[in-house]
Amino acid sequence: MASTADIRNGVVLNLDGALWNVVEFQHVKPGKGGAFVRTKLKNVVTGKVVDRTYNAGAKIEVENVDRRDFQYLYRDGEDFVFMDASTYDQVPVTATVVGDAANFLLENQTATVAMNNDIPLYVELPASVVLEITYTEPGLQGDRSTGGTKPATVETGYQIQVPLFLETGTKVKVDTRTGDYLGRVS
Template sequence: MASTNDLKNGMVLNIDGQLWAVVEFQHVKPGKGPAFVRTKLKNVESGKNVDRTFNAGTKVETATVDRRTMQYLYNDGVSYVFMDTGTFEQTEVAPEIVGDASGFMLENQEAIVATNEGRVLFIELPASVELVVSYTEPGVVGDSATGRTKPATLETGAEIQVPLFIEQGEKIKVDTREGGSYLSRVKG
């Protein structure tokens, strides 16, 4: 149990038998009336976001979430296999839990696997990853100064929008949050 005064981003709460991650929170002390805590919560299993307000100091049940850095090994066609780098124990994760992250994972890449009571809740990738553009149409000379984009297929099979000057075979940095977006070229 914790108090709503102890909330932090990323903390997981057990509310009515469901697990909710704290996305945002704000302590509000109005001029009149008691203080309260306004939160934005994300359901760990369904991904649904809700806004919820608690009275300040209210007790909330926290869930124990074990976050471990694991290495992504391979996809066997049914599930994604991760290995704990400390114990070499392998964990199979269903495609529904991996979700969009699958488009930015390469074999042997590290990711954080969050579990609760032995059940995998979600996969957390680094904020950005470096991937090679496996296919994109050639850009037109002189178009590099504009902010226009074109579709590009990455080595993982994911498709994102990139600037017109990006060419096939180039390594780029991709933001893994919010479905992936182009950040920059990787030099070298």
């Protein structure tokens, strides 16, 4: 058991059997009354964000979450198989745990997998990845970079919006958090 003095950004708390990641915290000492800690917590599994307030010195349960780099190997039915680069252990991760990261995962790509008691909690990718456009409508004469956008399918099968001048086979940088086109890669 820990106390509210141990609350920091990134700490994972066990509240009512669910794991919550501390996104923000603030120690408050009002002029009148006792001190307290105001927190913003994000559910590790569902992503739900809630605000909780604790009295100073209250007991909280802190969980140990191990974040390690894994290499994505392949998809096996509904599971994604990752390999720990240091031990060569292969870990199957369900599609619900991988979530939207599946749209940007390529074989042999490195990703951070957060584990608690050897159970995968979530998968984090780098802020951006480089993907090749596998299909898009051809650009027309006069299409410029300041014009509109068109849909393009990248090598993972995910569809993004790209400028009109881009063609099939072009490598592009894509933001993994939003799925937005960031630029061409030569």
